[in-house]
Amino acid sequence: xxxxxxxxxxxxxxxxxxxxxxxxxxxxxxxxxxxxxxxxxxxxxxxxxxxxxxxxxxxxxxxxxxxxxxxxxxxxxxxxxxxxxxxxxxxxxxxxxxxxxxxxxxxxx
Amino acid sequence: xxxxxxxxxxxxxxxxxxxxxxxxxxxxxxxxxxxxxxxxxxxxxxxxxxxxxxxxxxxxxxxxxxxxxxxxxxxxxxxxxxxxxxxxxxxxxxxxxxxxxxxxxxxxxxxxxx
Numbered sequence: 001x002x003x004x005x006x007x008x009x010x011x012x013x014x015x016x017x018x019x020x021x022x023x024x025x026x027x028x029x030x031x032x033x034x035x036x037x038x039x040x041x042x043x044x045x046x047x048x049x050x051x052x053x054x055x056x057x058x059x060x061x062x063x064x065x066x067x068x069x070x071x072x073x074x075x076x077x078x079x080x081x082x083x084x085x086x087x088x089x090x091x092x093x094x095x096x097x098x099x100x101x102x103x104x105x106x107x108x109x
Numbered sequence: 110x111x112x113x114x115x116x117x118x119x120x121x122x123x124x125x126x127x128x129x130x131x132x133x134x135x136x137x138x139x140x141x142x143x144x145x146x147x148x149x150x151x152x153x154x155x156x157x158x159x160x161x162x163x164x165x166x167x168x169x170x171x172x173x174x175x176x177x178x179x180x181x182x183x184x185x186x187x188x189x190x191x192x193x194x195x196x197x198x199x200x201x202x203x204x205x206x207x208x209x210x211x212x213x214x215x216x217x218x219x220x221x222x223x
Contacts, residue, residue, distance in 0.1 A: 030208060042216035043152075043200060086152070095207040096142055096165060099152040 003027050006087050006100035013107050019074040021103045023087030026068065030093060034061050034072050035086040037102070043086070046072070077107045111136070113203050114183075115215035122222050128188040128195070130218045134203030141184045142212065143176060146198040155199075158184060159207070191222045 004025045013019050023032070034046040047054050047061040049070075054061050058077075063070040074081055087100040114133040122128050134141050143155040157165040158178035169176070173191075178184040188195055198219050202212040 033212070035214075040219075043202075043214035045211055045213065048211045088152075090208070093208055094165070095140060095204060095210070095212070096154045096157050096168075097144070097152075097202075097212065098154065099144075101151040 002101065003098050004087055004089055004100040006085075006103050008103060009101065010104045011106070013077050013105070015078060015107055015109050017077050017107075019077050019081075019105065019107075021072045021085050021087075021105070023070045023072070023100055024068060025070075025087075025089050025098075027089065027098070028092040029089040031090045032063055032070050033088045033090075033097065034070075035088060037084045037086060039084075046085075074105075079107045079109050082106050113138075113201055113213050113215035115199075115201050115218050117218060118216060120218055120220045122191050122220065124192060124222055125190050128191050128220055128222075130186040130188075130199050130201075130220070131183040132186070132201030132203075132215055133183040134201075135213055138203035138205050138213070140204045140207050141178050142202045142204075143184070143186050144200045144202065146200065146217075148197065152200065155186070157207075164207075188220075191220075193222050196220055196222045 007022045031050045033048050036044045058075045060073040084102045086102045088097040141158045144152045146152045154168040156176045173189045175187045198217045200217045201215045204210045204212045
């Protein structure tokens, strides 16, 4: 079993829909990251969080440390949101990242 | 303030050749991480370096792979005698401190072994 699990693996939505991607982890962590990767492209950091909730534009990330679970929400989704979204964690007291398998999101116009 | 710079973006090597991948961290960052993304797989940690030191190489294959981060110049990931299975995207990330800090990624080097 992977230390970081994401669901769903693939997600197709219509433009405007509210989207949720989930991440569960099984190790102690110091921080959790949500990343975005476009096909053939680089990796962009969306959020780093260790507690509570963060919001940036139409993106919201939450984390529940006790339940070892995080969610990434996209409100009013748009075709340009189509990408792979990756959850990653810093195991406690380390800077390296352990990654989930990623969620491939396609938003149709 | 340039981001993390990786070069080359694409690299083609024949089996048995050497591949050298370079990573220049963001200004002010002294921590560098290398990750590998095999086709249809997730990203995997390879090695963590600070200037002139390898801090954690637990993700590096035991043979043919090495990494360095000299006092001057970029970090280098070196793969000797490449095989087809080394074909992957290699990403570098840098951070200001080692723990609890945002990591900034480069665009990656896509290595193809023919």
